[in-house]
Amino acid sequence: MEKKYYQPEFETMPVEDIKKLQSEKLVKQVKHVYENVEYYRNLMDEKGVKPEDIQSIDDLHKLPFLSKADLRDAYPYGLLAKPLNECVRIHSTSGTTGRRVVAFYTQHDVDLWEDCCARAIVAAGGTKDDVCQVAYGYGLFTGGAGLHGGSHKVGCLTLPMSSGNTERQIQFMTDLNATILCCTPSYAAYIGESLKERGISPKDVPLKAGIFGAEPWTEEMRKGIEEALGIKAYDIYGLTETSGPGVAFECCEQTGMHINEDHFVAEIIDPDTGEVLPEGEKGELVFTSLDKEAFPLLRYRTRDICVLSRKKCSCGRTLIKMAKPMGRTDDMLIIRGVNVFPSQIETVLLNQGYQPNYQIVVDRVNNNDTFDVNVEMTPEMFTDKMSEVLSLERKLADEMKIMLGINPKVHLVAPKSIQRSEGKAVRVVDKRKLI
Ligand code: DLL
DSSP: OOOSOSSHHHHTOOHHHHHHHHHHHHHHHHHHHHHHOHHHHHHHHHHTOOGGGOOSGGGGGGSOOBOHHHHHHTTTTTTOOSOGGGEEEEEEOOOOSSOOOEEEEEHHHHHHHHHHHHHHHHHTTOOTTOEEEEOSOOSSSHHHHHHHHHHHHHTOEEEEOOSOOHHHHHHHHHHTTOOEEEEOHHHHHHHHHHHHHTTOOGGGSOOOEEEEESSOOOHHHHHHHHHHHTSEEEEEEEEGGGTEEEEEEEOTTOSSEEEOTTTEEEEEEOTTTOOBOOTTOOEEEEEEESSOSSSOOSSEEEEEEEOEEOOOOTTOOOSOEEOOOOOBTTTOEEETTEEEOHHHHHHHHHHTTOOSOEEEEEEEETTEEEEEEEEEOOGGGOOOOHHHHHHHHHHHHHHHHHHHSSOOEEEEEOTTOSOOOSSSOOOEEEGGGGO
């Protein structure tokens, strides 16, 4: 019989027991961090908090936050809580500005992380009979290594493809009967497009499921990928700072991602005041890692905007769920004083029958923001008749105005003219920052 859970003892643990377990682990973790991480000890001392003040997760709010700026400050070893010779791996963020964040792992850390990824694969229907094609990037990025480790733990035949070389991806997928695809949603969409171009129908592709994450994607994009590949598409979330993918994963209900609460405590805070918000309210997601030995972050501000829900899930898991992140506090563009999230633009495009191939360009000319959206026409709608193009552009701009409250200049461009991504897509070019 197909296994429903990878670690049922934790995935279906009664909520009260999860909280008890979290409290026990938190007390130990705070002590471990206070004793071994001078940087965080100083933050606690500044706030006047001692390890003894933390007796349960109800005391979590007393602890200071950690932010990306702290991680950069402490680069590279300042937050390390274990001797370096007990660490076996590093991974690093893909940040293009400033110092990268480097996270360290003991063998135990790697083990628990891979378990989290294995939970995601089993929740997507994976078993030892599956062939799992890992097309996330391998290397410093956590996507490849995380899902690779999880796939091994489940016992799938693992295809360590890394990202890119789409021709070869398709060849291995079809020749070796891959049943599960793991990559970014934008790369999954691109693989779907490439299959179509080669005249390969989704019916002739052996895939049954995909585990896609590492970047925001909308429900509409999910539908598109599911149709293009003939699969069920599952979301997976994580960040380098908390180990990588697998902090949260989607189940068959596809209504948010279960957070692996036996390893992470999630809070939602008001990003401006730092106040903890009640369940169901939208705010910034904050994680505390309960088990990580080498790089244990307490109250780490992710900058992801999100909502948590403890609504009962039909899959039987009791782990709290996070909604798809609705953007990042630092991804939100403020254009002419209005908040704009790239995901809103994507929603309009997919509703209007476009593919999520677009780029937002923002600039400032004579003290006024300019707001341009380049959108690829699909091959079916492609026309070089000026009047038709203008009318399509106007229609899209009107829909975006309704969604956002401000008017973009929409430019339809030829199919395939916006660069495809094999990893995380670049959706925004904000030239204002360069001034
Ligand atoms: O993206 C880890 C990962 C790899 C997750 C593979 C899922 C699959 P970073 O490069 O450190 O780590 O980026 C972390 O990516 O704070 C979110 O803003 C975003 N992100 C990750 N997963 C999702 C998702 C990996 N499912 C940052 N939906 C996070 C939306 C996501 N955003």
